[in-house]
Amino acid sequence: EAEVAQSPRYKITEKSQAVAFWCDPISGHATLYWYRQILGQGPELLVQFQDESVVDDSQLPKDRFSAERLKGVDSTLKIQPAELGDSAMYLCASSLTGTFTEAFFGQGTRLTVV
Amino acid sequence: QKEVEQNSGPLSVPEGAIASLNCTYSDRGSQSFFWYRQYSGKSPELIMSIYSNGDKEDGRFTAQLNKASQYVSLLIRDSQPSDSATYLCAGRLSNTGNQFYFGTGTSLTVIP
Numbered sequence: 001e002a003e004v005a006q007s008p009r010y011k012i013t014e015k016s017q018a019v020a021f022w023c024d025p026i027s028g029h030a031t032l033y034w035y036r037q038i039l040g041q042g043p044e045l046l047v048q049f050q051d052e053s054v055v056d057d058s059q060l061p062k063d064r065f066s067a068e069r070l071k072g073v074d075s076t077l078k079i080q081p082a083e084l085g086d087s088a089m090y091l092c093a094s095s096l097t098g099t100f101t102e103a104f105f106g107q108g109t110r111l112t113v114v
Numbered sequence: 115q116k117e118v119e120q121n122s123g124p125l126s127v128p129e130g131a132i133a134s135l136n137c138t139y140s141d142r143g144s145q146s147f148f149w150y151r152q153y154s155g156k157s158p159e160l161i162m163s164i165y166s167n168g169d170k171e172d173g174r175f176t177a178q179l180n181k182a183s184q185y186v187s188l189l190i191r192d193s194q195p196s197d198s199a200t201y202l203c204a205g206r207l208s209n210t211g212n213q214f215y216f217g218t219g220t221s222l223t224v225i226p
Contacts, residue, residue: 041218041219042118042202043158043216045214045215056211091158098212099145100145100146102148103148105157107156107157
């Protein structure tokens, strides 16, 4: 069964350090999403890609976060420097393009900043 | 105002009862809606999608969409303890990017 692959599953980092997350979407899915989910809240969209282009990064804290999808397939989300408030679950999802398409999530990366 | 609003609960129902989860949305042009189930510490899992007014049934789950009232609901019949989870409502915006936005989720507990 096709799955969205994410790594690492868990990451503990010290504040002010850099951290990176990787996502490989379901094959053929042109749309890729990165979400941040704080405990007890719904997922918050950080960035959405259509192929290699950014569709929406309005909620991405661009002073410390960056995201790329250079070849329109896998993607990397980076935080530098990490802050204590960045502790959350980082979720990657992918979908086919269009209004009537379903998005599927990877297992997520649980980030703890100490 | 958030794009998608949910009652955060918690909602408790006895085993075998019907659980009713509700969601409202603000973007009148949105055309597609989704329900996800999320167990504690896990990622969201798609349960159902609904695109047309009315009901859509899949096993014990029924999704309902009322575009005039901007209202989406999920009914879970014969609730089981394994249904205990947080249920997330999501909608796609009607703009060019079709961004996918989530509500805050409703926590459901099914009591044996």
